[in-house]
Amino acid sequence: MDKIVDNPHDDGYHRLRAAIVAGDLQPNERLVELDLSERLGIGRTAIRTALVRLESEGLVERERHRGAKVRLVDEQEAGEILQARAVLEGLAARQAALRATDADIAELRRIVAGLRTLLDAGDLLGASDEQAVLHRTVLELSGHATAHRLILALNSQIVRFQYRTILVPGRPERSHEEHSAIVDAIAARDPEAAEAAMRHHLANVAGTLPARR
Amino acid sequence: MDKIVDNPHDDGYHRLRAAIVAGDLQPNERLVELDLSERLGIGRTAIRTALVRLESEGLVERERHRGAKVRLVDEQEAGEILQARAVLEGLAARQAALRATDADIAELRRIVAGLRTLLDAGDLLGASDEQAVLHRTVLELSGHATAHRLILALNSQIVRFQYRTILVPGRPERSHEEHSAIVDAIAARDPEAAEAAMRHHLANVAGTLPARR
DNA sequence: CGTGCCGAGCTCGTGGACAAGATTGTCGAC
């Protein structure tokens, strides 16, 4: 949809990145430049620059004369990433509370209501997606381009972990309460509470992480 | 000195980056690949990959067929970056408070004492450098590689703003108090206080920013 | 049978050449 900041000049980068976050390319799988070049129908040069970019985003590792492979974040690093996300999204929630218009708040409430509906229908995966929408909306409301960019980069590194936390027993209800609290704080234009609620929420997500997996 | 995570395979990248953060390359100056190639004695290919990397770090901008130039962060973005740094360094201070050994704390106190000496001698620039050492030490103590990496990237974007905040009248004393508070909180193994002190400190730095410049 | 050496194959790194696109300067019309 919306790219935060991006030159349109390589779509090869986007294709490769998509393949990685979607899991089409397994971790530790060797990413041979010529291979990818043929498979995606892009020149080796483009693949090369894409890999350089992805490396500095932390999505792949490259070793001299040994090729690239998608980087595997271990459990400890995933914890670190979630901690960093927590403080950054806390900042975003704070800013959102300061800037949200009435229309913005209505939009947030609409999303929360949708979440409730999905949960009642037992659609956990759908709810998970809608939660992501909520987070993204808060981020956009914050108007904080820097935090937005950092958080997106962090997120792409832990997609593999992300997706299943909602399947932990009891988690959906807790999660929904936490999200409601975040929206309530923003609606009340209370930046302190908004930041606290967001951090509380992500701390809980981090807490359920080691349980799974 | 210590690179957080880096492939040793391009020093061209480091040279270019150093030239940018040192201010040898002015903002909006056109960075012609062939030019840089000759000036640094590195092949155009290496310059090219270095520019790609620097772009994803936010240090340069590149436009298709129009070349690269060092990116100029405006005042508003500098504020955003300082906010992001504040929460991330707050996280680092928190972790440092949880992990610091007695030896670590002694080291911190030694740095603070050195700062006091420099301030009494009126060496403001020296003090500014020593403050940077203190921040870096806290970061290392935190053992939080992710936060460390993000903060370094953010810092390199605002070196131009950074260096003169200590020249604001009355700032050196305030700053020294704030740094002392951070170290005290870490020494007391109080993560909450450490995070609060760090955020307080960086909020003040951000506050003095728009005054200058 | 285990171990160390060595060579073949593979992959990345680099430089040069060419194409695509943009900018700038010039010329001409009005």
Add this chain to the structure above:
DNA sequence: GTCGACAATCTTGTCCACGAGCTCGGCACG
């Protein structure tokens, strides 16, 4: 004198070929 179209030049983007360095298998030797 000013504006617009066009051509020259410059810069980046891409492809290609070759060299550098690593990996892995075979082979000899203890």
